[in-house]
Amino acid sequence: MGTQGDRWAEDGAARVSNGVSGGTVGPVVQSGYIGSVHFNGGTGPLPESRQWPPAADADPVALGVRRPWRAKGSPDLPLYIRRDTDDELRHAVREVAWTGGLVLVTGEPFSGKTMSTWAAMTAEMPNACVLAPRRGAPLHTLPPLCRTSRPAERPRILWLDDLPRYLGENPGENGLEPGLLNELQRQRVVVLATMRNEVYERVRYGTGPASTVLDMARATVDLASEWSDAEFAGLAWKGDPRLNDVHQRWRPTRRVGEYLAVGPLLWDEWQRSRQAAGRRRGHALVQAAIDLARCEVPGPVSALRLREAHEFYLDAVPAAGRESLDEAFDWASGVRHGVTGLLVPGEEQGTWRAFGSLVVMAAHDSARSPVPLAVWRCALRAAEGTDGHDAVVKAAAAAYRSEAEAGSAEAMFGLADLFVAAEDMDSAEEWLRKAAEAGHVKAAGRLGRILVDRGEFREAEPFLEVAAETGDSDAAGLLGQLLQDRAMRWLRSAAEQGNGEAAHDLGDMLVGTGETAEAMRFYRTAVAAGREEVAASIGSLLHDWGQTVEAESWYRKGVDAGDARAAHNLALLLHYQGGWAEEAEALYRQAMKAGRPQAPTGLAVLLERQGRLVEAEPLYRLGHAWGDEGAAFLLAGNLKRRHRTAEAREWYRKAADAGSDQAAITLAQLDSDAAHLE
Numbered sequence: 001m002g003t004q005g006d007r008w009a010e011d012g013a014a015r016v017s018n019g020v021s022g023g024t025v026g027p028v029v030q031s032g033y034i035g036s037v038h039f040n041g042g043t044g045p046l047p048e049s050r051q052w053p054p055a056a057d058a059d060p061v062a063l064g065v066r067r068p069w070r071a072k073g074s075p076d077l078p079l080y081i082r083r084d085t086d087d088e089l090r091h092a093v094r095e096v097a098w099t100g101g102l103v104l105v106t107g108e109p110f111s112g113k114t115m116s117t118w119a120a121m122t123a124e125m126p127n128a129c130v131l132a133p134r135r136g137a138p139l140h141t142l143p144p145l146c147r148t149s150r151p152a153e154r155p156r157i158l159w160l161d162d163l164p165r166y167l168g169e170n171p172g173e174n175g176l177e178p179g180l181l182n183e184l185q186r187q188r189v190v191v192l193a194t195m196r197n198e199v200y201e202r203v204r205y206g207t208g209p210a211s212t213v214l215d216m217a218r219a220t221v222d223l224a225s226e227w228s229d230a231e232f233a234g235l236a237w238k239g240d241p242r243l244n245d246v247h248q249r250w251r252p253t254r255r256v257g258e259y260l261a262v263g264p265l266l267w268d269e270w271q272r273s274r275q276a277a278g279r280r281r282g283h284a285l286v287q288a289a290i291d292l293a294r295c296e297v298p299g300p301v302s303a304l305r306l307r308e309a310h311e312f313y314l315d316a317v318p319a320a321g322r323e324s325l326d327e328a329f330d331w332a333s334g335v336r337h338g339v340t341g342l343l344v345p346g347e348e349q350g351t352w353r354a355f356g357s358l359v360v361m362a363a364h365d366s367a368r369s370p371v372p373l374a375v376w377r378c379a380l381r382a383a384e385g386t387d388g389h390d391a392v393v394k395a396a397a398a399a400y401r402s403e404a405e406a407g408s409a410e411a412m413f414g415l416a417d418l419f420v421a422a423e424d425m426d427s428a429e430e431w432l433r434k435a436a437e438a439g440h441v442k443a444a445g446r447l448g449r450i451l452v453d454r455g456e457f458r459e460a461e462p463f464l465e466v467a468a469e470t471g472d473s474d475a476a477g478l479l480g481q482l483l484q485d486r487a488m489r490w491l492r493s494a495a496e497q498g499n500g501e502a503a504h505d506l507g508d509m510l511v512g513t514g515e516t517a518e519a520m521r522f523y524r525t526a527v528a529a530g531r532e533e534v535a536a537s538i539g540s541l542l543h544d545w546g547q548t549v550e551a552e553s554w555y556r557k558g559v560d561a562g563d564a565r566a567a568h569n570l571a572l573l574l575h576y577q578g579g580w581a582e583e584a585e586a587l588y589r590q591a592m593k594a595g596r597p598q599a600p601t602g603l604a605v606l607l608e609r610q611g612r613l614v615e616a617e618p619l620y621r622l623g624h625a626w627g628d629e630g631a632a633f634l635l636a637g638n639l640k641r642r643h644r645t646a647e648a649r650e651w652y653r654k655a656a657d658a659g660s661d662q663a664a665i666t667l668a669q670l671d672s673d674a675a676h677l678e
Helices: 002-012 086-096 113-124 139-147 178-186 197-204 209-215 229-233 241-249 256-273 280-294 303-313 325-333 356-363 373-382 389-405 409-421 425-437 441-453 457-469 473-496 500-512 516-528 532-544 548-560 564-577 581-593 599-609 613-625 630-641 645-657 661-677
Strands: 032-034 037-039 101-107 129-131 156-160 189-196 219-223 343-345 351-354
Touching: 086 101, 086 113, 086 189, 086 219, 101 113, 101 178, 101 197, 113 189, 139 156, 139 178, 178 189, 178 209, 189 197, 197 209, 256 280, 256 356, 280 303, 280 325, 280 343, 280 351, 280 356, 280 373, 303 351, 303 373, 325 343, 351 356, 373 389, 373 409, 389 409, 409 425, 409 441, 425 441, 441 457, 441 473, 457 473, 473 500, 473 516, 500 516, 500 532, 516 532, 532 548, 532 564, 548 564, 564 581, 564 599, 581 599, 599 613, 599 630, 613 630, 630 645, 630 661, 645 661
Parallel strands: 101 189, 101 219, 129 156, 156 189
Antiparallel strands: 343 351
């Protein structure tokens, strides 16, 4: 036994094997031998102890050890890591090895009770013969069967995983009761059993035979669910990726047994939920949490960030196949196996993370797709301001570069973003250029702006144009400014050489930039070159400067040349000067005939001033139809003065919706007056 015990002590761990074919875990409906453990068939006869197989050959999975997730290339079961209670447990097993008696191991579900007991058995009693009966087996027949064997042959072990399934209430029953346990101990049979804490507490301090059985235990060893620092140190074993991952990812909770045993059950349920009706959104939520963890986001993330990320996994899922978001969260966070949900709440309210083993299993799943680039962006935002931000950036850079080198324009753009954040503008520009050339519109706009800031206007224009054509208003505005600057440069060159059309256009552009004196100079250049249509522009400038007499003179020159703009502007001038109503009306009608949008409204105002309210109404309506938003407010006033209040309210509302504060005030006053009347 010394050699076997040394094997378990080596480096705090030992490798185990599993001889059950077909991957069956749990009750086996068969009589006879499976692997190396004997199960009796229900209430059928038990074999003589000489037929029980040796403990060293016992299959841990058949004895009840849960089969954990298996990484590619790793054994069915991970290396056994010594627990703090191992010395106590193994001492207890040694004490009863030749004298017999009950050794009971208690603990929470998934704490590792069965595996620790099995490890103690194979370390201390490898040559003992072992029987693992099924529930309902006739345990009361064991004493005569054991008497047929010579005691000195081999120690005998009765293996009772989850002891409550075997406890009997009365002598002579199939279960284990005090008299039977006493007889087995007299025949030096070792009983190794496990039991959940909650059941132990209820039975041990109760009354009856079951309580007496527990009281008769030669040793009761309680196994903690949370691992100590020393136990955790034993996980740093380089031979099994499962234990390496536990050491890296599971330290906050320290419940390693749950990680290894419950993880495969959760993984299987989550995988199946992908196709389950009404579970598509829940599956996506868990996928998002897993992938954000794969992106190295430290700790839980907010529900808001999780909702944002999970949308990227729903594109191919019809809306009819999705549950509501609340239903999805309820399903994903529901506690399974009394231990955990697929999503685990964080310490901060409203935050969530994926159960750790799901993240590890996804990382080792060769069939799993890379994290979507859009989710990497979510991860970067989620990590902002945290200690893990640099790790996420590093991981994102590696992911982006891999995709970028494979030709992904989106990845190129993402990589450029990271370089911008790092203030490495040379690298950022390199990847923006590659992304733009690969057809990424946002990259084109971003590169165009960088080139403009550097003064490389001509090179920037094609990139800005690509972005502008897809609706990028900032790019469109910047491109327009560049083109305007170029246009003004060439128009100025032509105007300086006496080109009247160029001088006129340049003058209009200079008015727009507020350079009115310079504009007037080029307007006069245009006049000198024979451009009569510039008269209205000169008149408008003079009008703005308060030089109305000169303005009127230039407007009349424009009217004589058939310029509708000049006709409308002259009508306005005469209208508000007073005394020229008849000529102003004629000019308005001339401008209307030429299609000037503001002319109907101007004429309507003129007619109202003359008391011709009925004639003004259709002109207001025409002005509004031609795009003059101000006509709505004026028409409302016209209708109100004619006591058509309901229609007036309708037009005030239209004017208010178009942004008229005065219309909104008037409408509120009308409503208030109506309320007082009621």
